[in-house]
Amino acid sequence: MAISFYKYQGTGNDFVMVDNRKHTFPAEDEALVKSLCDRRTGVGADGLILLQDHPDYDFEMVYYNADGRLGSMCGNGARCTVRFARQLGVIEDVACFLAADGEHQANVERDLIQLKMTDVKDVEQIGEDYYLNTGSPHYVRFVDDVEALDVYEEGQAIRYNERFKEGGTNVNFVQRLSDNEIFVRTYERGVEDETLSCGTGVTACALVASLKGMQSPIKVKVMGGELQVAFESNGEGGFKYIYLIGPAKQVFSGSIAAQIV
Numbered sequence: 001m002a003i004s005f006y007k008y009q010g011t012g013n014d015f016v017m018v019d020n021r022k023h024t025f026p027a028e029d030e031a032l033v034k035s036l037c038d039r040r041t042g043v044g045a046d047g048l049i050l051l052q053d054h055p056d057y058d059f060e061m062v063y064y065n066a067d068g069r070l071g072s073m074c075g076n077g078a079r080c081t082v083r084f085a086r087q088l089g090v091i092e093d094v095a096c097f098l099a100a101d102g103e104h105q106a107n108v109e110r111d112l113i114q115l116k117m118t119d120v121k122d123v124e125q126i127g128e129d130y131y132l133n134t135g136s137p138h139y140v141r142f143v144d145d146v147e148a149l150d151v152y153e154e155g156q157a158i159r160y161n162e163r164f165k166e167g168g169t170n171v172n173f174v175q176r177l178s179d180n181e182i183f184v185r186t187y188e189r190g191v192e193d194e195t196l197s198c199g200t201g202v203t204a205c206a207l208v209a210s211l212k213g214m215q216s217p218i219k220v221k222v223m224g225g226e227l228q229v230a231f232e233s234n235g236e237g238g239f240k241y242i243y244l245i246g247p248a249k250q251v252f253s254g255s256i257a258a259q260i261v
């Protein structure tokens with residue numbers, strides 16, 4: 001059997017994208033998903049996403065981490081899925097779709113996809129750090145020099161901390177660059193390494209930055225480019241009207257024999 005796929009990337013967070021409207025992809029095959037995401041023996045990606053029909057929405061996105069496991073929300077992957085849906089003719093410039101954490105709205109404006117994120121009820125403070133869920137769980141630590149940091153080592157130490165054993169967490173390191181700009185590097189669970197960008201992580205960091213006095217909209221520099229996060233406080237320690245804005249592009253399309261991977 002041959003699997004047709006598309007490769008997309010959003011600020012360097014890359015995905016194998018499959019049009020699964022006919023339900024032909026064997027998604028329960030964890031080993032297959034993992035091997036498609038392998039950078040040496042497969043296509044290579046941080047995750048795999050299925051675009052599927054849904055009776056109540058324009059489409060549904062189903063996201064798997066590179067380890068083959070069904071994941072939670074993926075902000076960059078969602079922006080890529082919106083671009084993919086538009087290229088397939090499933091939507092025009094506006095989308096209302098379903099993801100792991102519920103309903104999302106999105107707009108396409110030339111190169112940029114503006115994605116509405118789920119409201120955030122609360123932000124937990126852990127010592128000088130923070131922990132919150134923006135569709136996926138994120139630990140956020142502010143540092144003085146994020147470029148000099150060993151994100152793999154330091155991220156892994158927190159990722160496997162006792163506290164997060166059940167399900168684990170993604171780990172973000174943030175540096176404030178100016179009054180309206182931060183620099184974020186993320187260790188992603190499920191990839192078990194640093195990725196060039198993590199959309200739900202960037203969102204989490206911008207929200208925490210506002211608790212430290214910064215105001216919406218916040219520009220976010222990541223290893224793979226630049227994103228923007230806009231939001232409002234809900235007056236009760238949480239946030240609403242959260243938007244993640246940034247580019248999402250198709251890189252190539254292809255087909256691969258399922259028995260190869």
Ligand SMILES: N[C@H](CCC[C@H](N)C(=O)O)C(=O)O
Binds near residue numbers: 013136188
């Ligand atoms: N890269 C994704 C996040 C994936 C989260 C996933 N690694 C997990 O929580 O297991 C993003 O752009 O939001």
